[in-house]
Amino acid sequence: MQTTYEKVVSVCSYCGSGCQIEFTVDKKANRIISAKGAPGRTNEGRLCLKGFYGWDYLNDPQLLTRRITSPMIRKGGKGSPLEPVSWDEAIAYTAERLKAIIKEYGPDSVMGAGSARGPGNEAGYITQKFMRAVVGTNNVDYCARICHAASVAGLKASIGEGAMSVSVPEIEDAEVIFNIGYNGATSHPIVARRIIKAKAKGAKIICADPQISETARIADIHLQQKGGTNLLLLNALAYTIIDEHLTDDEFIKAHVNGYEEFVPKLAQYAPEAVAAEIGVSAQAIREAARLYASSKHSVILWGMGITQFSQGVDSVAACSNLALLTGNYGHYATGVGPVLGQNNVQGTCDMGILPDVYPGYQSVTDDAVRAKFEKAWGVSLPSKPGIKLTQVPDYVLGEPDPKKRIHAYYILGEDPAQSDPNLEEIRETLKQIDLVIVQDIFMNRTSEYADVLFPATAWGEHDAIYTCCDRGFQRVRKVIEPPEGVKPD
Incomplete structure (x- = not known):
């Protein structure tokens, strides 16, 4: 019997990781049979459960609600x-x-x-x-x-560009990874694999999270702060970097404006003064600051744990401040990254x-x-x-x-x-x-x-372009034909 199966490579429709998927499609039946990871730039053949199984709605099983096929x-x-x-x-x-x-x-x-x-x-x-x-x-x-409008606004105000300044593949070559308000194990499993690979290569992990998350469990330093204290914590870290002379003065002189005006604004954020309010010891804050500033390949990753707060824009700018103070911008395996939630x-x-x-x-x-x-x-x-x-x-x-x-x-x-x-x-x-x-x-x-x-038409029923969290452009291919009566957006 002649087979009607074909292979189609497209991009996952869930999170911002931008994973490529190879679908096996029964063209005669117009159904997806299976999926597996394709060798994409960010996922390198790996997929999480959503990538493996989260496409079944294209086969229209009507498990939850019916497909709209008419205006x-x-x-x-x-x-x-x-x-x-x-x-x-x-x-x-x-x-x-x-x-x-x-x-x-x-x-x-x-x-x-x-x-x-x-x-x-x-x-x-x-x-x-x-x-x-x-x-x-x-x-x-x-x-x-x-979700991440705060990331766009905060980074644009800080460095003029509201996007990640480190690519997903580079994360595994970072020497220090500071995760704040972000647990990749649940939100971006493929990015989390990069963090795990970085740790296996010797990277140090800092995690700021009120919860004992999967990321916190592998962290070298877990700053288990109180909820709503992101900006306090970030400013205390910045204070420590300046106070202990951990700044990259040459980078600041060449690339940073407003440094002299910025320093006195941090006077009230000494770790010893704000530790009780943050819920983390001053010693732990200072140790985290030293660790982050110790490398020119330090990366900061955040999620909606900092953006979905009233201080989201300021907290994002504060993350950027840490990178600016330590010269962690502008070269390989360094920078900051809002790991975006949707594709x-x-x-x-x-x-x-x-x-x-x-x-x-x-x-x-x-x-x-x-x-x-x-x-x-x-x-x-x-x-x-x-x-x-x-x-x-x-x-x-x-x-x-x-x-x-x-x-x-x-x-x-x-x-x-x-x-x-x-x-x-x-x-x-x-x-x-x-x-x-x-x-x-x-x-x-x-x-x-x-x-x-x-x-x-749904994802998988039309051609398009997606831009993943690290600004990578990828072609999204039509996998199956849409139902009769629907039109592309």
Whole structure:
């Protein structure tokens, strides 16, 4: 019997590690049979359980919820059932509703949310361009607002670039690895393998975490701080590096601005003064600072254990300060790294799905930048930064003036009714928005509030580009054909 099996190499759709996967596909049945690690740059043939088994939804087993295969509209308005319609009817209906809302309330009455998951960089670019060039607003954001937007903002303020400055493969050649608010064993198992390999080569591990995590168990120094003390701890480490003359003075002189103004601001953060509040002994803080500063191949890795706090931006900048003080930037196996949670957080940021920047982190308030995009896109663009994802309830529930409210919300590949903070508030917000447009692959929680539902192709059903956590570009190949009736984002 002639086989219909084929091999397709693509990129995992889960975390930011960017692992390549080789799929065995039954082309005749249009089903994935199995998966194994491919020799990608970051994973080198290894996979975690999600990579091995987390693709079965493409075979549409309907284990949890059914796949959307037709556009739907609530023809009877809020509270009526969603009814299947043709693509032409759904698009015409949506366009007319959006035009009416923009005419009555202005373009800033429309909000857009992009996706860091399946769509890829191309769809991300089009999402922000649609909101800016077609709708006429900078009201576009995505899930980084509640995960790693602090990393982008903190690093951009510190070094001018909001991304990792060390590649995933380099981690295993670091001599000191400082993990803070990050446990790769559970969030990025393939990155965790790099940390384990580094330790086997002789690297020293520092872990700052209130929990006794897997990373803490292999650490040479575990700073088991109290929750919410990240910034205190980081500033105490910086104080120690300066106090004990562990700085790289030549690097600071050549590459660092504001050092003289920075030093006196740390006066209140002597380990002996803040140890009790942090919950870690002054001696342990000083030992960690000495260890980190002892090498020119020291790496700092962090996760949402520091970014999902009110001091997230400052804590990220404080991590960068440690690298700047010790000269741990700009060469092999050194630097800092926000290890991003979703597969295309970096790419989605790069594409400009943020309310204050165009693609490439170019400010919407910069007249020269805006003129460049106006010329390229052939339209006038707004100069005012848009609304953040977390501010949407404020502009619906908390805004009495109809002219200032959000009246339409276009949600592409996100599930705010399930994943945003303050779920009761966001669900009530979605109830009160005049037009909620959801573009997704499944009937998720947000689709319960949708006035229009567009069925999209899933990861593995279209070609795309993902940018993994260390800024590596990778091609995402179509693995199987999408169900009849759905379209790419």
